[in-house]
Amino acid sequence: MQSAETFTHYRGRFAPSPTGPLHAGSLVAALASWLDSRAHGGQWLVRIEDVDTPRTVPGADRLILAQLAACGLHADAPPVWQSARTxxxxxxxxxxxxxxxxxxxxxxxxxxxxxxxxxxxxxxxxxxxxxxxxxxxxxxxxxxxxxxxxxxxxxxxxxxxxxxxxxxxxxxxxxxxxxRADGCFAYQLAVVVDDADQGISHVVRGADLLDNTARQIRLQQCLQLPTPKYLHTPLVLGANGEKLSKQNGAQAIDTNQPMHALNQAAATLGLPVQSGNVEQALSVWTAAWASAWVRPERQACPT
Ligand SMILES: [Zn+2]
CATH class of the missing domain: 3.90.800.10 (Glutamyl-tRNA Synthetase; Domain 3)
Incomplete structure (x- = not known):
């Protein structure tokens, strides 16, 4: 089995499903994956996971990309759409x-x-x-x-x-x-194929996907693909105590107040509240993220 050491360069990604706009919960995963890429001096990609076509909401992809840009989370390459990669x-x-x-x-x-x-x-x-x-x-x-x-x-x-x-x-x-019976490729297959095809070395995503990871590693083994490193971020819970989602009324983040949305996401990740502009805040959080998540990793793996 190949391991994360197969990768020579850090490459991370944010892979939203275009079932609606970004909300407080999905912004946590976006921010964490962006910070991890920057803290490693790596690349960050955005992949629109629209392989589940019955759940795709027209226009949500463009809205998500605009929301990411308003929050200063810029990708290092143009986004890709899973629907174009079947x-x-x-x-x-x-x-x-x-x-x-x-x-x-x-x-x-x-x-x-x-x-x-x-x-x-x-x-x-x-x-x-x-x-x-x-x-x-x-x-x-x-x-x-x-x-x-x-x-x-x-x-x-x-x-x-x-x-x-x-x-x-x-x-x-x-x-x-x-x-699937409806002709759509399953999420597990698409995500594994895409992560490998895009050379993703580090996956940073919400903890709701933690229990999907074993399935994805099993698929990587069957397809002889390398296994990235994984980090699952805390979930934001809705009023009903369940994971915040479009289904339980999550509001779209307000791109007129990106610092408000970013500070909320940062707090979920244990990062300090910032009062400056987006660029300044992202810079402070990248340094804080590097201390918390990158240096200990290097100590643990001196190679
Ligand atoms: Zn059967």
């Missing part, structure tokens, strides 16, 4: 099929629910674990989706913020979807 995901899926890492699945959501109803009750919002029904073939049914063949070994990795992590993907989610 040929890469198709090639990756073909490769997984060729190497017997992927198989077609005929199950509907109802089939999976029925097959797993005897299992122990799952926590709310927990992912439906796929029981592997179609591993032995479609039994005359038509293929709806394609899934990755997982195996019983746990995936372990080191999160820069949360420390040692381990997950048995087969036990938690089972063989997960690569190509």
């Amino acid at each position: 040929g890469l995901y198709r090639a990756a899926l073909d490769s997984l099929v060729t190497h017997a890492f992927a198989y077609p699945c005929a199950c509907s959501r109802k089939d999976i629910e029925n097959a797993t109803s005897a299992d122990a009750p799952r926590p709310r919002h927990a992912e439906l674990r796929y029981p592997g029904t179609c591993r032995t073939g479609l039994h005359g049914k038509a293929a709806r989706a394609w899934r990755l063949l997982t195996h019983g070994a746990a995936i372990s990795w080191q999160d820069r913020a949360s420390g040692a992590q381990t997950q048995d993907v087969q036990d938690v989610v089972g063989d997960f979807v690569l190509l």
Whole structure:
């Protein structure tokens, strides 16, 4: 397995889904990934994750890019759109099929629910674990989706913020979807292909994606792609105590007051409140971020 040492240059990214404008929660991930890139003297890219076309809101991508610019978070290359990159995901899926890492699945959501109803009750919002029904073939049914063949070994990795992590993907989610029944490539496949294609060495993103990481590392292993370093940032919670999202009423950040929005995001990251302009604040926070997150990493890995 290749490791983050494969990368010779730091390259980070912010990868928003254009399901609505940036809000206080998504700005935390944007700011943290930008600061980490700057603190490492690396590059920062923006990727619009619009592969889930039914959830994409027309115009949200341009709005997000304008909001990032108003907050002084400028990318080092033009943004890319996942919807323009489906040929890469198709090639990756073909490769997984060729190497017997992927198989077609005929199950509907109802089939999976029925097959797993005897299992122990799952926590709310927990992912439906796929029981592997179609591993032995479609039994005359038509293929709806394609899934990755997982195996019983746990995936372990080191999160820069949360420390040692381990997950048995087969036990938690089972063989997960690569190509959905509606013809959209799954987030897990697109993100892994894009991170590798763009040479992303460090992934900094919200903690809601922490439990997706094992699936992505498993895919990297199957596709013989390097594994970036991961850092998952704290989530901003809505009034209902759940992750702030468009679904629970998160407001778009006010680009007329970028310092207000940036200070809120910085506070979530444990950075000091700033009263200067955007440029000055970003400079102070980059230095603070470097002390907190870059120097300890270098001490731990002198190479
Ligand atoms: Zn199935």
